[in-house]
Amino acid sequence: MHRIAVEDYAAIIRELLEPLRNRLDEPVPLALAAGRVTAGEVLSPIDLPIFRNSQMDGYAVRAADLRELPVLLPVVGEIAAGARAPDALPAGSAVAIMTGAPVPRGADAVVPIEDTRMIDGSVEIARGREAGEFVREPGSDISAGAVLLPAGLRLASRHLAALAAANLIDVAVRSRVRVAVVSTGNELVPPGTPLDSGRLPDANGIALAAATSAAGADVVDVQLAGDDPARLRAVFDRAIASGAELILTSGGISMGAHEPVRQLLEPLGATVGTVDMQPGGPQAYARYRGIPVVCFPGNPVSSQLSFALFVAPVLRELAAQTPAVRTTRPLAGPLRSVAGRRQFLRGRLTGDGSVETVAGPGSHLVAGLAAADLLIDVPAEVTALPQGAAVDTVDL
Structure with missing residues (x-):
């Protein structure tokens, strides 16, 4: 894959994930239905009110x-x-x-x-x-057989009240996308492990799983796979056995000697290359046993930004969630950017509605990402902007 524009790569990932729309519906009890998405129109079985x-x-x-x-x-x-x-x-x-x-x-x-x-x-x-x-009067609210709720509706408490009032005990909803999260790298250990020289806590597993859940999908497996392609294959097989319909990986797609994702998936037809963005340039995607695999860089900031830009929009749409807010806001102060590469700088909204940067461009600055609530999208040709300049932002 040659260097590709962010929007073009987002379209590729959307196409890769398109089959996830065609999944079976499932009935769930009303007590568990909050946040789920109606699979079809729900007709009222009775008049409401039921009697005068x-x-x-x-x-x-x-x-x-x-x-x-x-x-x-x-x-x-x-x-x-x-x-x-x-x-x-x-x-x-x-x-x-x-x-x-x-x-x-x-x-x-x-x-x-x-x-x-x-x-x-x-x-x-x-x-x-x-x-x-x-x-x-009976039926003055809704008549039996009329549409109580439309298809594709994300259920909130007010919708559950209507379903219960209509004497329903469950509702057919879209099944949630089932996702497995896999972190690669021999240096990674679970958070809380005593850190020997060269060891790092795995931030990507917990963060990508949380981001996936927040986007309306179910996380069925979270695994560390080291740097062994054979172990990675076993982890993928386990994820599929757990019902995963989508696998997200972090790390292992660069040009080094220990790149297990690349080593496993390239012979199977994976596309590995670079997206015109920083951080998060290295990207890859593939299908493994028919299951889409989206592969992010290993640095935590890069993987979080990659998920937010390429996967979250699709999952949020499938879960009938509102898209992340994209809007233009003024800069609270001057901004400098690296020439020749589109930057997604971490920023936050100030009290007067302007935005300020909170960290440098490095992909390792996890504390800076934690302090941010939005991304500032800086075009590749821009190296400096003055206070008050309008910038495109994406809410996190």
């Missing part, structure tokens, strides 16, 4: 009995929420009723309790009511 019920605490009446005001109507009973269908309301009477309680046959209006006065077992009403006032 009161919108207020008050008195159910016949509107025709309120023509001459004030009127004193005998109260013939009380209907609480949860009561079975009550008897019909006799003409010339009222029944006390609670919010949500079934309205009896014959009654066609509810008078709020604050608009009434009790006098010796009767209720005095001084204001007329139209038929239908404060009465919720």
Whole structure:
């Protein structure tokens, strides 16, 4: 792969991941459905409301009995929420009723309790009511068979409320993309391991797994694979056995002698090359046993930026998440950039809406990345910009 533009490489990765759209749906209980994406339209199985019920605490009446005001109507009973269908309301009477309680046959209006006065077992009403006032009719919210929720909707609590109100216990959702994360390099050890000379904690495994989850996918495996191509093959096979539909790797794609990702995948048709960006220039992609593999550089900043630019947009789209914000903002101070290479500098938003850089361009500056909340996209031909200059930014 010759040096390729960022946008062109993003399009290549999008095409590589396109088959992930064609996956089976799965039913999940409502209690586990928050954040999931509806697989198709959800039709309401019932009318909502289910039955005629009161919108207020008050008195159910016949509107025709309120023509001459004030009127004193005998109260013939009380209907609480949860009561079975009550008897019909006799003409010339009222029944006390609670919010949500079934309205009896014959009654066609509810008078709020604050608009009434009790006098010796009767209720005095001084204001007329139209038929239908404060009465919720069946199907007035939605009718049985109508679309309750559209396809492709990311479920929030308000959607789950509607599903539960419609007496549903589960919902068909898109299955989440299952992802395995593999870090390569003999120098890497799990965080918390005593660090001998030359050993480094693996930052990529935990970070890429977290980024994957945040993008709406499921992480099924996180592994360290060292520098042995044979071990890497075994790790890939294990990931596929765990159900992985996508494998993300970090490290092992440069031109050195110990590049296990390159050594394993190039004979299988992998494309390895350079994207016109810094950090994150070395990139690769392949298919292993039909599973897409996206290969990032080993430096933690490079792998995080690569994921954010090339993989996260696709996963977020599949999970019906909003895209990362891309917008133009003014610089809080002057900026300098390396000539001849498109830079993605780490920055953060200030209180006045401008952006400032928080670290140098190095791909090893993980503390600088932690302090950032956006990337500043600096074109290859730009070497310096003054305070107040407009720059393109990508929120992290």
